Amino acid sequence: MNALRIHGPTRLAGKVRVSGSKNTALPVLFAALLFDDEIRYENVPRLWDIETTLQMVESMGASFTWNKETGQVSLFPTVKSKVAPYEWVKRMRAGILALGPLVARYGEAKVSLPGGCAIGARPVNFHLDAMKQMGIQVGVEQGYIIASVPSKIRGAEIVFPQVTVTGTENLLFVACLADGNTVLKNAAQEPEVIALGNFLQLCGAKIDGLGSSTLTIHGGKLHPPKMPYSVPPDRIETGTWIAAAAVTKSEIEIQACNPLELTSVLSAYREMGLKIEEGKDFLKISAPQSLRPISLSTSPYPGFPTDMQAQMLSTACFAQGTSHITETIFENRFMHVAELQRLGAKIEVNGNTATVTGPADLQGAPLMATDLRASASLVVAALAAHGSTKISRIYHLDRGYQRLEEKLRQLGAQIERIAE
Numbered sequence: 153m154n155a156l157r158i159h160g161p162t163r164l165a166g167k168v169r170v171s172g173s174k175n176t177a178l179p180v181l182f183a184a185l186l187f188d189d190e191i192r193y194e195n196v197p198r199l200w201d202i203e204t205t206l207q208m209v210e211s212m213g214a215s216f217t218w219n220k221e222t223g224q225v226s227l228f229p230t231v232k233s234k235v236a237p238y239e240w241v242k243r244m245r246a247g248i249l250a251l252g253p254l255v256a257r258y259g260e261a262k263v264s265l266p267g268g269c270a271i272g273a274r275p276v277n278f279h280l281d282a283m284k285q286m287g288i289q290v291g292v293e294q295g296y297i298i299a300s301v302p303s304k305i306r307g308a309e310i311v312f313p314q315v316t317v318t319g320t321e322n323l324l325f326v327a328c329l330a331d332g333n334t335v336l337k338n339a340a341q342e343p344e345v346i347a348l349g350n351f352l353q354l355c356g357a358k359i360d361g362l363g364s365s366t367l368t369i370h371g372g373k374l375h376p377p378k379m380p381y382s383v384p385p386d387r388i389e390t391g392t393w394i395a396a397a398a399v400t401k402s403e404i405e406i407q408a409c410n411p412l413e414l415t416s417v418l419s420a421y422r423e424m425g426l427k428i429e430e431g432k433d434f435l436k437i438s439a440p441q442s443l444r445p446i447s448l449s450t451s452p453y454p455g456f457p458t459d460m461q462a463q464m465l466s467t468a469c470f471a472q473g474t475s476h477i478t479e480t481i482f483e484n485r486f487m488h489v490a491e492l493q494r495l496g497a498k499i500e501v502n503g504n505t506a507t508v509t510g511p512a513d514l515q516g517a518p519l520m521a522t523d524l525r526a527s528a529s530l531v532v533a534a535l536a537a538h539g540s541t542k543i544s545r546i547y548h549l550d551r552g553y554q555r556l557e558e559k560l561r562q563l564g565a566q567i568e569r570i571a572e
């Protein structure tokens with residue numbers, strides 16, 4: 153097992169380049185299962201979740217090449233087995249994204265139920281209920297979703313009871329090859345959903361309404377994209393760099409990012425006192441000597457992203473005053489609070505609201521990562537804490553951040569990866 157050792161407080165300076173978006177790369181890689189032709193990708197981030205995805209489809213009969221230095225992936229996606237086994241899906245819940253393409257392309261699928269994770273139960277009932285409305289037979293046996301198409305997939309009007317990102321993505325796959333039109337209401341508007349929709353449009357899909365909460369898909373045929381697909385930048389990695397600059401009172405430039413996808417995050421950090429210059433594909437961040445507190449709630453896009461909640465909570469520990477952070481998407485996404493309290497953070501959780509009293513003079517301590525974004529929030533806090541912090545179980549971090557410690561060292565952080 154690896155750990156990160158971070159020595160603080162430190163000042164950051166310089167430029168950092170954002171990698172490709174994990175939560176865009178995953179659905180567009182699974183989209184290859186709709187085809188039998190070679191599908192090529194660029195700017196694929198070097199992450200464990202990408203490794204898991206490629207090995208999962210390889211175990212089903214596909215094959216791939218992956219140049220981890222250049223981020224180029226070639227997928228030869230024809231599969232023999234339509235089974236996405238538990239051993240893979242338990243490592244990465246996004247394995248549920250194999251369900252839509254397999255059912256749409258082959259008319260059958262057996263995909264392990266993802267099961268819960270540290271941040272919540274993570275059910276997939278909205279995915280399955282919607283598929284049933286489209287003529288797909290769906291059952292659950294011994295922890296597996298068994299799906300089949302008795303006659304044909306037919307378009308339908310679907311209303312999601314709650315916004316679901318991968319639910320919207322799975323139904324986009326199915327609707328593209330359905331007979332007739334499908335309307336998805338209360339659909340997710342996340343940039344990753346728009347990116348998947350754009351990818352499918354490059355494959356001939358007729359999708360209206362991308363970026364709104366109502367998507368209309370005209371079922372038909374698809375063809376492989378004519379050009380390699382370049383994965384857009386990761387908006388949550390970008391937000392994590394803003395949090396790191398905020399707590400270390402630094403000036404940094406974030407390159408190869410898309411500020412337009414971060415409006416709610418930029419306004420929150422500006423409210424705390426950061427000066428942020430926006431370019432077409434960069435952000436120049438200048439953090440103040442003292443941060444103002446903030447009160448916010450997470451919500452589906454374009455609201456403040458739940459995947460930035462932990463990093464914002466770490467930031468609030470250093471603000472002058474009391475902040476209130478409310479988590480509305482997941483029922484257990486405050487696992488980082490107990491770890492931050494070990495550094496001396498003053499945080500009280502009541503229900504789904506964390507009240508943070510700052511500024512806290514955090515002292516380094518041994519910590520344990522519990523989930524992907526929580527581990528990022530611990531790194532952020534450790535950069536500004538006094539003394540040495542060791543964060544264990546950073547495989548959680550490696551699932552979603554490409555070489556974080558190398559990028560932080562380039563910005564001047566005192567951080568190293570150690571075996572433990």
Ligand code: EPZ
Nearest residue numbers: 175246274275276277278279315316317318459481482524
């Ligand atoms: C996606 O997860 C992201 N993962 C998550 O990012 C992100 O936190 C989440 O969307 C919310 O933005 C990927 O894109 C791979 P949901 P997803 O379905 O699709 C409930 C990260 O850090 N729900 O939008 O699984 C669910 O329990 C990860 O990269 C049902 O009840 O999330 C949750 O409370 C963490 N039934 C809420 O809806 C369903 O069928 C939103 O979940 C589906 C969801």
